[in-house]
Amino acid sequence: MQCEPGEYLVPEPDLSVCPVDLCTDDDSGLACCAKPVPSLRWGLQSDREGVLQHAYEIERAADPGFSTGVVSTGRVPSEMPFDGQWPGAALASREVTWCRARVWTDRGVTGWSAPLRLEGTLLEQKDWVARPVSPRSNVGRSGTVAVPLLRRSFGVDKTVLQARLYVTALGIFECWVNGRPVSSELFEPGWTAYRSRHLFASYDVSDLLHEGENVLSAAIGDGWWRGNLTWMGRRAIYGDTTALLAQMEIKYHDGSRAVIATDGFWRGSTGSMLAADFYNGCEIDLSREQPGWREPGFDDSGWEDVVPIPLPGRLEQRSAPPVRVIRQFGARPERDGEGRLIVDARQNLTGYLRLAGKADSGGTIVVRHAEVLEADGSLQTAALRSAKATDTYHIGPGDFDLSPSFTYHGFRYAELHLPDGVSLDAVQVCVVASDLAEIGSFECSDDRLNQLDSNVRWSQRGNFLAIPTDCPQRDERLGWTGDIQVFAPTACTNFDSRAFLESWLADLACEQASDGQVPSTVPNVIQGHEFEFGGIGWGDAATLVPWALHEAYGSKVVLERQFDSMRGWVDWGSSRLDEAGTWVGDFHLGDWLDPGAPPDRPQDATTDRDFIASSYLAFSAGKVAAAARLLGHEDTAQHYRDLACRVAEATWRHWQSAAQKTQAGCAILIAFGIAPEEEISGIGRRLATLVERSEGRIATGFLGTPLVLPALTLAGQHDATFRLLLNEQAPGWLYQVVNGATTMWERWDAILPDGSINRGIMAADDAECMTSFNHYAYGAVGAWLYRSLAGIAPDEAKPGYRLIHFAPQPGGGITRARARIESPFGPAAIRWVRNDTKLHLDLEIPPGAQAHFQVPQGWAPEDSGAQAPALLGSGRHRFTLAPC
Incomplete structure (x- = not known):
């Protein structure tokens, strides 16, 4: 319900806190806002300790002075500086509006934030008068062809007040106005499930126009639309014609308007770019360049006509970084x-x-x-x-x-x-x-672990390119769901991955089958392959990636948007249960690349895939239950809680002994809560024994690896944890480091102990080898470095670092560690230094947040009579511990 502005003012102001950095959940950096009902976020700036937010108010107006058309949310109880309600009606196409926010703290009401200007993009299909156009010779070409060029001259005879360019392509584009690029962005509009959603960008090109003749020009690459895709040699998966869709809307100072749109009056040609493909590279012949073709005054009378084609079915503006x-x-x-x-x-x-x-x-x-x-x-x-x-x-x-x-x-x-x-x-x-913001940093006294952290980051950079890919080098580069499912918690700690992964999840929902199955790759371009549906671990991206986003950034919006998709995946799994209540007999990629599997058949892991399937289903059902509860669907939550419990109990009955024969099996029993609480200690000892028998070598694949260190930590197996982490023999994280890795490898032993290269021979006709030196899946260990070694983690019940868990785990001869995260509340950090007799810790908690501090095992406050408070407020805190 909308309220009158100022209705809930309180008499006492809190001048010690200031709302800052008001923004929406659109992280595109584009000229216009992608969403008609955006969610709002802000930060709290304060030097005092113990700051808490209790409520907020957001106002919206037609002018920056907030004198006309003002509407308000009224006072909204909330501890969170995000998921702010949108005041008033949905934003209309091209509408300009202003927003500001203030909050109620533990001491009163703050002043208003600086105003935020928002402008609606083209929000409906009917807003588009432009149509995609392609040079006639470029139509229906599925083979390799020269990159098409397009241009349109137009006149400007008045003073320009504002100009917006809305643009996309069937393919990928580069665009210029009067020879100057409209942006520094690459590979626009990115890669989505094109048949379901096609993205566009909006640019402010006001300063690129001048009086007289102007020209809008573009080059269109094949990209993911028409280029080579997959190791199966597929091409032109989405279409055999690349095209430009552009609509420039100009407002003049006298109030008049003009629209320059792609239509039949454009001209087309080719130039110096003979070929361009993601897999194969680019071929350029400078002798074929047409000098000045991007500039006014160029004679394009010798260029060919263009062919208009229909609009893509669902156009929406990109909301993730470019x-x-x-x-x-x-x-x-x-x-x-x-x-x-x-x-x-x-x-x-x-x-x-x-x-x-x-x-x-x-x-x-x-x-x-x-x-x-x-x-x-x-x-x-x-x-x-x-x-x-x-x-x-x-x-x-x-x-x-x-x-x-x-x-x-x-x-x-x-x-x-x-x-x-x-x-x-x-x-x-x-x-x-x-271009995601780097929000996390980690460093410790062991340079091998610092290099491991660097390797994880570089693999994330290299594979977060429009979508989360598996690798950036070979004839693949696909959005494998299993890889990002295990890596998402680490991804969300290193870089601000919220908008990036929310966009990809929208495509996952689009590509999800009607029965709830989730394809192994999103977008799904391996249709018909035996691995098209990878089963557990891969399909669980539908449930666990949204949950990772919620945990890291606190927002419920992603759970609302993805809830049907989350339910669909778990419902599919529950439909596959046998009479015993377990998921048995279906194909799953399983603990992919388990080092104990046959090297040429990485899906044949040593841990029973049926056990993993049943365990994952129980775990995902629990997350769907938690999401339902947060969204207010209590009956639905109870249904999935019951399902999670039934499947977990059946899984324990069936595999309680067999699962304890492998590292992955033990880790899953502990980390997914399959084993009863009273059994955790014993299973932890069994896991530690397996680690010792392997001389510290890891024995898990893509699904088990993210769980093994957390499981050992949960079970209190401190020595085995560091034995596994710091092992330098193959297979192991530090084996890669000491053998010169600067990114994460796909195979634990991509470089063999004798220094030769693992050829990655596969028992497959369509991809006979598989070795990548840039694969982030095993980099999922990064989350443990933050959460356990350094000791900073979000709380599941109060996510987004609203409640921070400081629980460092000193060990392995490591004498210091620090981690810092730019959380939704602000910077949160921990630093600890260990000497022979003391452990010194410094904690930083941002305004609006609180924290628990868990004293590490074997340590106690230096003053035996002192205890850390049960709940720490915002500000800086220092503790000194002594061995006990």
Whole structure:
């Protein structure tokens, strides 16, 4: 119910707290707001301790002075500085409105935040007068073709007040106004389930226009729409025609308007880009460049007509951060013993090289990419399978500045082939990723673990590119659901992954089968393959990724949006239960790449896949129950609670002994609550024994690995925990580190103990090898580094770090650790230092949050009569502990 503004004012102001950084849940950075009813967020700024928010009010007005059209939420009880209600009616297309917020704290009401300007995007299909257009020669082309170019000249004879460009493509686009790029973003509009939802962007191009002739121009790459996809050699999965959809709306100072839209009056051609593909790379012939084609005054009378085609079925604006170059650094090419010119970026990454230099007479420059080198120093390209990962430039005499378009590569090394007479002045490494804010940092006294943390981050950067992918280098790069399901808690700690994963989850729901099954890849482009539906662990992305987002960021919005999808997956699993109440007999990818599985059949793990299926179903059912309760669906919550209990009990009855024979089995019994509480200690001892028998080597695959350290920690098996973590033998996390890894490997032993490369031979006709040196799945250990080693974690009952658990686990000879997280409430941090006789801890709690501090096992407050408070308020706290 909407209330009059100011109706709930309290007499006492709280001038010690200020609401700051008011924003919506749209993290796109675009000119317009993607959602008609956005959720609002803010921060609390204060120097005093113990700050708590009790309520908020949000006002909305037609002007920044809040003098006209003011509506209010009234005083809304809430401890959370997010999920703020939207006041008044839904935002209309192109509507401009202003919002501000204030909060009630434990001492009174604050002042208002700075106003936030919001502008509605094109929110309905009827807003589009433009239609996608393609050069006639580009229509119906499923093979490799030159990149099409499009342009439209138009006049401006008045003073421009504002200009907005709404633009997308069937394919991916680069766009210019009067020769200047409209943004620094790459691979727009990203990759979604195109048949269900197609994204567009909105840009403020007011400053790019001038009086007289102007031109809007674009190049359209194949991208995911028409390019090569999957290791099965599929192409043009979504369509055999790439096209541009653009609508520029201009407002003049005199109140008049103009619209420049893609239609039959545009002109099309090709230029220097002969080919561009994600897997194969880019080929550019500078002799075919049409100078000035992006500029006014260019004669396009020789260009061809365009063909308009129908609008995509569901257009919505992107709300997640874009892909762009996030980092650049120089690299020096070196000749090896065989005369090859090799660039070593010193870091495995995702991106491309930019080359600057001079040519005496021209020729062809070829740049080939790979993650590792063979023993003879040549590029190891077998792991790329059919991906060529090659950029080719045909140049003439003179200076050059070269970089590829519409492609990227996963690589550390690049081999350059230069014609005679070509000299290089500079080589720049351009790192490409979705531009997510880095919100977490970790560091400890063991540099091996610091390198492990770095490897996890670089793998997340390299694989968070429009969607969460498995790898960035070979003929795959797909949104495997199992990989992100296990990695999501770590992802949400390292980088602000909320909007990025919410967008991907929307596609998961679109691709989910009517019976509730979830495909192994989202978007689903492996239809018909035997792995199309990977079963447990993979399908559980529908339930556990939304829960990870809720836990990390506190918002219930993602649970509301995904709830039907969450239920659908669990309902599918429950429909597969046998009379004993267990899930038996279906195909599942299982504990994929368990080191005990046959190397060529990684799905045949040592832990019973039926046990894992039943356990995951019980665990996911519990999360659906918790989501239902939060959303106010108590009857539904009870149904799924009962289901979770029944399946867990049946799973324990059936596998209680067999499951304890493997590390993954023990870890699942403990971490998923399958075993009765009184059995946890004994199973923990059994797991520790298995670790000792393996001499500290890990024996789990994709599903078991994220659980084994948390399970040992829950069971109090401190020594075994660090034995497993710090093991340097294969298989193990630090084995990768000591063997030179700078990202996470797909296989524990991608480099074999003798230094040779694991060829990853597969018993499959369509993909005979599988070795990636940039796969984040085993990087799920990152969450444990934060939550247990450093000791900072969100609370499930009060998520988003509303209640912080500080529970450090010193051990393994580590003498210090620190972690910091930019939580939804503000910075939360822990730092501890251990010497021979003392453990010193510093905690930071943001305004509005509280914390529990759990004294580590074997330690006690230095003053035996002192105890840490049961609940710590915001501010800084220091403790000194002594051994006990």
